[in-house]
Amino acid sequence: MTKVADAGKETDRLEAFSDGVFAIAMTLLILDVRVPLREDLAASHRTLLDALVGLWPALLAYFMSFAVVLVMWVNHHRIFTVVRRADHALFYLNGLLLMLVTFVPFPTALLSAYMGTGTFSEFRIAALLYAGHATIIGLTFAWLWQHAIRRKHLLAPGTESEVRKMSAQYRWGPAAYLVAFLFGIFSPWASVGVCLMLVVAFGFRGLLGRE
Amino acid sequence: MTKVADAGKETDRLEAFSDGVFAIAMTLLILDVRVPLREDLAASHRTLLDALVGLWPALLAYFMSFAVVLVMWVNHHRIFTVVRRADHALFYLNGLLLMLVTFVPFPTALLSAYMGTGTFSEFRIAALLYAGHATIIGLTFAWLWQHAIRRKHLLAPGTESEVRKMSAQYRWGPAAYLVAFLFGIFSPWASVGVCLMLVVAFGFRGLLGRE
Amino acid sequence: MTKVADAGKETDRLEAFSDGVFAIAMTLLILDVRVPLREDLAASHRTLLDALVGLWPALLAYFMSFAVVLVMWVNHHRIFTVVRRADHALFYLNGLLLMLVTFVPFPTALLSAYMGTGTFSEFRIAALLYAGHATIIGLTFAWLWQHAIRRKHLLAPGTESEVRKMSAQYRWGPAAYLVAFLFGIFSPWASVGVCLMLVVAFGFRGLLGRE
Amino acid sequence: MTKVADAGKETDRLEAFSDGVFAIAMTLLILDVRVPLREDLAASHRTLLDALVGLWPALLAYFMSFAVVLVMWVNHHRIFTVVRRADHALFYLNGLLLMLVTFVPFPTALLSAYMGTGTFSEFRIAALLYAGHATIIGLTFAWLWQHAIRRKHLLAPGTESEVRKMSAQYRWGPAAYLVAFLFGIFSPWASVGVCLMLVVAFGFRGLLGRE
Numbered sequence: 001m002t003k004v005a006d007a008g009k010e011t012d013r014l015e016a017f018s019d020g021v022f023a024i025a026m027t028l029l030i031l032d033v034r035v036p037l038r039e040d041l042a043a044s045h046r047t048l049l050d051a052l053v054g055l056w057p058a059l060l061a062y063f064m065s066f067a068v069v070l071v072m073w074v075n076h077h078r079i080f081t082v083v084r085r086a087d088h089a090l091f092y093l094n095g096l097l098l099m100l101v102t103f104v105p106f107p108t109a110l111l112s113a114y115m116g117t118g119t120f121s122e123f124r125i126a127a128l129l130y131a132g133h134a135t136i137i138g139l140t141f142a143w144l145w146q147h148a149i150r151r152k153h154l155l156a157p158g159t160e161s162e163v164r165k166m167s168a169q170y171r172w173g174p175a176a177y178l179v180a181f182l183f184g185i186f187s188p189w190a191s192v193g194v195c196l197m198l199v200v201a202f203g204f205r206g207l208l209g210r211e
Numbered sequence: 212m213t214k215v216a217d218a219g220k221e222t223d224r225l226e227a228f229s230d231g232v233f234a235i236a237m238t239l240l241i242l243d244v245r246v247p248l249r250e251d252l253a254a255s256h257r258t259l260l261d262a263l264v265g266l267w268p269a270l271l272a273y274f275m276s277f278a279v280v281l282v283m284w285v286n287h288h289r290i291f292t293v294v295r296r297a298d299h300a301l302f303y304l305n306g307l308l309l310m311l312v313t314f315v316p317f318p319t320a321l322l323s324a325y326m327g328t329g330t331f332s333e334f335r336i337a338a339l340l341y342a343g344h345a346t347i348i349g350l351t352f353a354w355l356w357q358h359a360i361r362r363k364h365l366l367a368p369g370t371e372s373e374v375r376k377m378s379a380q381y382r383w384g385p386a387a388y389l390v391a392f393l394f395g396i397f398s399p400w401a402s403v404g405v406c407l408m409l410v411v412a413f414g415f416r417g418l419l420g421r422e
Numbered sequence: 423m424t425k426v427a428d429a430g431k432e433t434d435r436l437e438a439f440s441d442g443v444f445a446i447a448m449t450l451l452i453l454d455v456r457v458p459l460r461e462d463l464a465a466s467h468r469t470l471l472d473a474l475v476g477l478w479p480a481l482l483a484y485f486m487s488f489a490v491v492l493v494m495w496v497n498h499h500r501i502f503t504v505v506r507r508a509d510h511a512l513f514y515l516n517g518l519l520l521m522l523v524t525f526v527p528f529p530t531a532l533l534s535a536y537m538g539t540g541t542f543s544e545f546r547i548a549a550l551l552y553a554g555h556a557t558i559i560g561l562t563f564a565w566l567w568q569h570a571i572r573r574k575h576l577l578a579p580g581t582e583s584e585v586r587k588m589s590a591q592y593r594w595g596p597a598a599y600l601v602a603f604l605f606g607i608f609s610p611w612a613s614v615g616v617c618l619m620l621v622v623a624f625g626f627r628g629l630l631g632r633e
Numbered sequence: 634m635t636k637v638a639d640a641g642k643e644t645d646r647l648e649a650f651s652d653g654v655f656a657i658a659m660t661l662l663i664l665d666v667r668v669p670l671r672e673d674l675a676a677s678h679r680t681l682l683d684a685l686v687g688l689w690p691a692l693l694a695y696f697m698s699f700a701v702v703l704v705m706w707v708n709h710h711r712i713f714t715v716v717r718r719a720d721h722a723l724f725y726l727n728g729l730l731l732m733l734v735t736f737v738p739f740p741t742a743l744l745s746a747y748m749g750t751g752t753f754s755e756f757r758i759a760a761l762l763y764a765g766h767a768t769i770i771g772l773t774f775a776w777l778w779q780h781a782i783r784r785k786h787l788l789a790p791g792t793e794s795e796v797r798k799m800s801a802q803y804r805w806g807p808a809a810y811l812v813a814f815l816f817g818i819f820s821p822w823a824s825v826g827v828c829l830m831l832v833v834a835f836g837f838r839g840l841l842g843r844e
Contacts (some may be wrong), residue, residue, distance in 0.1 A: 140666070207307070470754070
């Protein structure tokens, strides 16, 4: 594939396509925050305000997953400022990553359905699936990154120090979510707490301009 | 991140990604305008025409929210004609803005469900949430704008007068929605009226070619 | 807005954003072709094959609307090969057009729900709304086109003959859908037939390579 | 259309638009993997774990269809590294291909609803529709490819050997899915098995970097 395309353009369409998938996966998350309908309020003798307050698990799950996918997108973008060429395997590795990203609404909806309201065992399953899925995404990200940096011809010239810096940072993502997963075996709340802390920490660092 | 990418390209992917989110958020709004089904007509002894006329709150909410997001997109586009570089914080500020944009379908659906048909208190909650969310979006927009214009190296050269003009205009958006929010405490109809006037005014000004 | 952006790039983001909206509107159409569930088959004593055959109105509406939006996208693309600059009004005219495009799933779902199965009066309402909406889109398209070609500075140089050719063609779109609308007053089947003929004719001309 | 646009840019918007459709079609697939709700668990006396395990047909269908569309996107991308110009017919052929791609969620949902749980005859219908649709997509792909390579002026110069290589490969796709379709007449499981083997084989080849 490398021979035909212009050097500088090669990952453009891969990035645009990935942007589309990230953007849609993030936007679909809101579909699981369901507006309380009048009939349901009447049936359950609740006020609208009560029902809205009762949406907190859905809102928390929405916020967490949006932030997780956003952080991924920022990192995906960052990776492709140093990766300038794509071989065939990178297309499929990226596709695998995108599949995992489009899957995010499922563990999100599961967490939103069972966090706080399910039995301990149900909540635990939801928390383990959520943190486990995030861990797998992190590992796939690391795989894609390792694939790219081991093939010097895929990288833009003069990016060695940037690559080293990024490699050092990317080590922590999967490990952090693995901790959240392990916590989930004993306490689903602790697992959600770790996931939440991670996105809040990433978000604040981001807003403060630290990479 | 600045070192690696080409100068002129730096915000391209951020813009494309944002475009995707804006486009999807706008397009998903139609999913809440539900076609009256034959079974429902039979059960409620209404004609199709009655049922379609009864969709006006959903249609009004759809129209308002589409217009709100469109105005935001036009302004987002305009901001990134003067902002040519993005630092790490801008990526996250933009992400925060996009999260608020993807959230728009929720207050829209709430307004559509309780405008006219809910109790006063239910309608008030819906109107306050709608105008309050629009106010928060406006403030986040202002934050992003202030962040960018205070960092001269993020701006395209020779854009000082354009920046001043835009800064003068962007002052009014959050203020106008705050007024709509305050009106909503006493009269949800007045709140919806102000929101509607705002988008109609923006739309007409836009169609007349005035910035 | 014109001063800041590079000449050749000015409509790029407007096109990309519009592409997103067109693409999503087309893709959402499939959500209204609902898979017959096992419970429904049991309740209605129908086989899966019967139920699939019974989906023909949904499939026909899906096909028609997909083709309508595709033809629009091809023309939108074509317009922006001659329109190279966008003034403020063009952004809003394009926004109005996109709003009408995102609305397409609604008349499509209505037609799919009442074509063949509703009463004559219900089917007529659905057919009139469908053809009426297509007419309004055609008129908005014509408005956008007239706006652009009356402002020479928005056009790429040396496109006069292309503009004339396109103007001659674009005259027929709204008129044809208006005929479909008028037919609908007396016969909804005739109205659907005209709409179907239009997209089939456009599609075949397109596949044969005639503009 | 060729006269106005710049040579290198001509298929850019067609590709971007197609990317959007591919991305959305892939992302919507997750909407059919429904989270088991607490009410349903109570009604069917199942644990959450049982219900999640029972989702395997939906998950398998999701995985297969995501992979099918991903492989198509990679090939679409690859085709447009050698095809550099688009005539009118190519726009419509590409549109036809995109229509078939946006339709993918329907056979996917059908397969997910009847695989394993339906009667033999229902499962067979679902499997035939799934493999049949994939065959038709493959044939449309071949049509588009043949159209492009028979018009030398649409191709980038110096791509003859690449075109020959790709032509040899593209012969097998529709044939393989036709085999899956024929198997489906006698055994729906065999049909699903062939489809699954195809995407797994493509995926592994891809990840191993073989084209």
